[in-house]
Amino acid sequence: MRFSAILLVIAAALAAIFSPRILDIHYLLDKSTLFTGTGLVALAMTLVIISGNIDLSVGSNVALTGCVAAKLLQAGYPPIAVVLLGLLTGTFLGALNGVMVAGFRLPSFLVTLGTMAAYRGAAQAMVGANSVKVPEGFTGIQRQLLALVPAPVVVFIVMAILTGLLLHRTVFGRWVVSIGTNESASRYAGVPVERTKIVTFALAGLMAGLAALMEISQLEVARFDLAKGMELDAITMAVVGGCAITGGKGTIGGTVSALILVMLMKTAMGVANVKAEYQLTAIGVLLLLAVLVSRLDSHQPAKPGKSPTKAA
Amino acid sequence: MKRRELTAFGFLLVVAIGVALREPRFLTPTSIESVLLWLPLILVAAMGQLCVILTGGIDISVGSILAFAGIGTGMVFRAYPSLPVPIAFLIGLMLGLTLGLVNGSLVAVAKLPPLIVTIGTLATFRGLTFLVSKGDQIDSSMLPDGLTSLAHTGLPVGPITISYLLMIALTVAGATAIFLSLSPAGRAIISWGSNPEAAFLCGVNGGKVHWLVYAISGATAGLAGVMYAAKFGFVNPGTAGQSFELTVIAAVAIGGAKLTGGAGTVLGVGLGCLLLSVINVALSLLGIDANWQILAYGVVILVAIIADRLGHRSSLEAAK
Numbered sequence: 001m002r003f004s005a006i007l008l009v010i011a012a013a014l015a016a017i018f019s020p021r022i023l024d025i026h027y028l029l030d031k032s033t034l035f036t037g038t039g040l041v042a043l044a045m046t047l048v049i050i051s052g053n054i055d056l057s058v059g060s061n062v063a064l065t066g067c068v069a070a071k072l073l074q075a076g077y078p079p080i081a082v083v084l085l086g087l088l089t090g091t092f093l094g095a096l097n098g099v100m101v102a103g104f105r106l107p108s109f110l111v112t113l114g115t116m117a118a119y120r121g122a123a124q125a126m127v128g129a130n131s132v133k134v135p136e137g138f139t140g141i142q143r144q145l146l147a148l149v150p151a152p153v154v155v156f157i158v159m160a161i162l163t164g165l166l167l168h169r170t171v172f173g174r175w176v177v178s179i180g181t182n183e184s185a186s187r188y189a190g191v192p193v194e195r196t197k198i199v200t201f202a203l204a205g206l207m208a209g210l211a212a213l214m215e216i217s218q219l220e221v222a223r224f225d226l227a228k229g230m231e232l233d234a235i236t237m238a239v240v241g242g243c244a245i246t247g248g249k250g251t252i253g254g255t256v257s258a259l260i261l262v263m264l265m266k267t268a269m270g271v272a273n274v275k276a277e278y279q280l281t282a283i284g285v286l287l288l289l290a291v292l293v294s295r296l297d298s299h300q301p302a303k304p305g306k307s308p309t310k311a312a
Numbered sequence: 313m314k315r316r317e318l319t320a321f322g323f324l325l326v327v328a329i330g331v332a333l334r335e336p337r338f339l340t341p342t343s344i345e346s347v348l349l350w351l352p353l354i355l356v357a358a359m360g361q362l363c364v365i366l367t368g369g370i371d372i373s374v375g376s377i378l379a380f381a382g383i384g385t386g387m388v389f390r391a392y393p394s395l396p397v398p399i400a401f402l403i404g405l406m407l408g409l410t411l412g413l414v415n416g417s418l419v420a421v422a423k424l425p426p427l428i429v430t431i432g433t434l435a436t437f438r439g440l441t442f443l444v445s446k447g448d449q450i451d452s453s454m455l456p457d458g459l460t461s462l463a464h465t466g467l468p469v470g471p472i473t474i475s476y477l478l479m480i481a482l483t484v485a486g487a488t489a490i491f492l493s494l495s496p497a498g499r500a501i502i503s504w505g506s507n508p509e510a511a512f513l514c515g516v517n518g519g520k521v522h523w524l525v526y527a528i529s530g531a532t533a534g535l536a537g538v539m540y541a542a543k544f545g546f547v548n549p550g551t552a553g554q555s556f557e558l559t560v561i562a563a564v565a566i567g568g569a570k571l572t573g574g575a576g577t578v579l580g581v582g583l584g585c586l587l588l589s590v591i592n593v594a595l596s597l598l599g600i601d602a603n604w605q606i607l608a609y610g611v612v613i614l615v616a617i618i619a620d621r622l623g624h625r626s627s628l629e630a631a632k
Contacts, residue, residue, distance in 0.1 A: 054427065100614070104621045109370070109427045110571050114613035117558045121607025128603050224603075232435055237426070245428050273581070277550070281439025288432040291424050 007240070008261045015268035028267070029150060033142040033218060035263045036152035037062065037211035038230055039256075044161045044260025046255045047200050049238050050167070052180035053108035055204045057097060059230035060178050061120035063223075065212035066089045067123045070132035070222035074287035085117035086129050088211045093119060094205015098198035106199075116231070124224040131221040141217040159207070164252035173205075176200060180247025228279070235288040237262055245291055316568025316575070319619075320583040322405070323566065327587060331594040338597055341471040348474070349463065350589035353536045353543065355582060357556070358563045359488040360412075360532030362581050363525040365564050366492070367505045371526060372532040373415060375556035381407040381537030382547035383441050386450030389459075397458040401480070403533050411437055412530015415521070416586035420522035421514035436550075445549045452545035459460025463543045477539050482530065489578035501525060506574030555606065562609040563588050565616035588612075598613035602611035 015022055041058045048055045071085040073079070093115070100111045144151040167173040175196045178186040187193050211230075216222045239245055241254030248283065262283065287302050332338045364371045381404040388403050389395060411433070418429040452460060459492050466475040492498035503511040504521045512518060536556075541547050561571075567584025569576025588609075595605060 100618070104618055106617055107572060110617050111614070113370075113558075113561065114617065116610070117555075117606050118614060119561075121604065121610050124603040125601070125607050128601065141551050173474055192476055225551040230433075231360070232431060235431065240430070275442065277439050277447075280435045281443075284432045284435025284439065287428065288418065288424075288436070291428050291578025292418075292422055295422055295424060 005257060005303070008257050008264070011261050011264045011268075015264050019268050019271040021271055022072050023170065029148070030142075031267045031270075032263060033152045033287040035152045035259065035266075037215045037227065038233045038262075039156050040159055040207045040211045040214075041204070041230055041253050042234040042259055043160055043252060044200075044204035045231075045234040046137055046238045046243055046252060047163070047167060047176055048108075048204050049199050049243045049245065050180045050247060050250040051176045051197060052183065053101060053200070054235070055094075055097060055201065056109060056112040056231050057093070058208045058234055059124070059227040060116045061093045061205055062088055062207035062212040062215060062227035062230060063225065064093065064119045064123040064126075065209045066216045066226045067127050067132060067224060069213055071126070073135050074132060075136050082138070084300070085215045090209020090212060091202050091206045093122065094208060095198060095202035097205070098201030100195040101201065102194040119225065119230075121259060123226075125298040127222070127224055128255070129160045129224075131223050133271050134216050134220050134222060139217055139220045140246065141214055150217060150233060153219070155210070155214065156237070159210070160252060160256055167252055170197070172196065179246060180244075180249075182248075213218040232280075232283060233262060236290070238281050239287060239294065240290040242294070244294060250251055314568075314577070314580075315623075317577060317580040317583060320580050320587065324583055325586045327590055327594065331590070331598065335361040338594065343593060344472055347586075347589045347593045348472070348478055349543065350592050351585060352475070353539050354559055354563050354585045354588060355450075355481040356484050356532050356539065357529075357560045358567070358585050359484055359578065360525075360529030361560045361564050362488070362567075362576055362578065363492070363501055364426070364529045364573055365505075365561075366444055366501050366573060366576055367521055368508070369419065369522070369525065370430065370561070370571075371415065371533075372427065372430040372557045373411070373437055374434040374529065374536075374560055375553035376434050376441065377408050377411045377530055377533035378537040378553035378556055379547065379549060380411060380437050380441045380444070381405075381448065381534035381554055382406055382541045383445045383450055383537075383549055385538050386454055386541055386547050387445065389456055390450070390454040393454075393456065395456075397456055397462075400456075400459055400538050401535060401543075404534040405618055406534070407447045408534015409527055409531040412527040412533070415524035415530060416523040419526060420519040422596050426526075437502050441549045447549060449549065450541065450547040455541055455545065459487065459538075459542050460545050463539075477542060480535075481539070484535065485578055485582055486555040492578065497521075497524060502574065504573075505570075508575060558606065558609045558613075559588060562612045562616075565613050568616075570620055571613075573615050580594050583603050 005124065021027055034288060041175055045055060045058065065086055068089050069082050072082045072085060097115055100106055101108045117257035142150045142152055146154050173189045178191055179193055179196055213230060215226060236249065237258040238255050241250065243250030266279055269282065337343060357378070359370055361374065384407045385400050389400065403480045415429055415433055419426050420422050464475060464477040466473050466479060492502065500511065500516045501524070502523055503514065504516055504518060510516060540552060563584040564576065564581050565571055566587055567581035569581060591608060
């Protein structure tokens with residue numbers, strides 16, 4: 001949190017100096033709609049990482065749910081039904097991760113690596129290399145303004161508040177933190193470990209579903225490569241925001257400030273005509289820096305005999 | 313053969329026979345050669361990935377290392393066209409090794425989780441590739457003919473040609489097998505993966521083990537980069553090696569290596585690579601859309617880890 005706050009101030013200052021346009025609040029609000037999908041996924045990723053797990057499949061979930069929703073819209077389903085079915089699809093795919101992680105006691109990074117390929121592959125098998133056009137009635141959510149704020153940003157703010165309350169003010173939130181701190185101690189203390197994990201992954205799926213609906217509404221097409229690499233951005237936001245990658249620590253406030261940081265960085269780089277590949281590198285370096293800083297920052301030095309690999 | 317290898321071999325037989333029954337063309341020398349054309353890249357990189365996975369780690373960055381090494385080697389040959397061809401493999405190896413050491417130091421010294429490190433370097437190395445190449449593709453005109461011909465020439469065995477690339481890959485696999493089963497460092501890798509605390513108490517230096525496996529994985533991915541250039545005749549900084557990590561991890565998984573570390577054999581992983589190559593060629597022979605490929609890899613990884621867990625459970629119950 002401290003790290004991200006410092007970086008945020010530096011980034012905002014640099015961005016303002018090098019591309020003054022970034023200070024235009026309308027421009028920023030306009031650009032911010034592009035980041036709401038990633039932001040929603042990052043909120044859920046925060047919970048998943050605090051619980052000591054990781055979800056690599058979120059971007060693929062967005063792609064598959066987006067393609068399913070676009071196909072349903074093309075088939076003439078009413079928008080409200082598509083919204084419900086889309087959220088259901090996303091939640092189902094997320095819960096499937098949770099069931100495999102909790103039910104078989106498998107490491108989450110392996111399960112979600114598998115589903116990252118499987119969900120993306122299913123989207124590709126379904127639509128091939130084609131773009132599925134999203135019908136008129138469903139597009140342009142970013143043009144709906146609520147008191148000058150674009151609707152996707154409003155949705156994000158509402159979800160951020162809800163997730164924050166869930167994590168920091170409910171029993172479920174305490175369970176998530178306690179599983180991430182010490183899973184077997186939590187089990188002895190009566191925490192329903194398996195159920196909590198499944199619900200956490202299902203929430204990640206729900207957010208991915210919501211993100212998918214907002215993305216296809218803004219992009220007006222769905223493709224199998226939708227939201228490619230979104231997991232990198234979301235994990236970076238959570239870690240830069242102060243989540244311990246080994247679990248047990250993290251805040252929604254931190255993730256939101258890291259989201260604003262990444263948004264500023266990407267928008268400033270976009271204004272300065274930096275190529276997408278270099279933007280990717282910047283995010284990768286940011287992630288590595290953030291985990292390094294949090295490692296140096298942690299009060300418990302890694303035990304020499306302990307495998308750092310088990311931490312993932 | 314042990315149970316893990318037998319499973320991979322069984323899968324291979326079932327798929328190969330199934331495809332051959334549906335499409336007899338599968339057994340012609342041309343098809344078999346195209347299976348063998350796919351094999352070297354996957355096999356070489358899977359050897360490095362196997363070493364990493366044996367320690368309980370993972371290397372997601374191999375696709376970006378492949379691209380970096382392929383581009384780097386191509387650029388050296390663009391600048392000095394008269395260099396002898398074997399130097400290409402040395403350059404690729406060294407470039408890959410360097411990037412592997414970056415991963416290794418982040419895991420071993422900074423003690424960061426391998427997954428996060430290699431997700432970060434996956435993005436960073438890809439950007440580095442763009443930075444070095446300025447976004448330009450390496451074309452076949454920049455690569456020596458001696459290199460690109462390695463994919464198609466070799467020793468004739470009956471009607472089939474075993475390409476020089478495949479021979480290099482098989483040599484790497486053989487060396488890995490000897491290294492893992494006979495050398496102290498190889499035993500240290502396996503012991504660390506099966507029980508880090510016990511290995512530590514037996515005097516195994518965990519830091520060195522991590523340095524070593526990520527260096528090996530980088531080096532083999534670098535070799536795969538040169539093979540990529542030889543096989544395709546071009547290297548694009550954006551598309552070369554995209555999603556390659558999924559192929560390689562799927563090959564290791566289906567080869568019966570335990571993805572949580574401590575168990576896995578070169579023979580099993582070799583069979584896994586062969587199976588994926590067969591599937592690749594079979595998909596196009598059977599006229600199945602290449603779009604199904606990624607889905608197949610994902611399912612392979614999921615089935616492998618779940619089957620491994622269930623097998624572990626039943627063996628625990630049998631021991632009671």
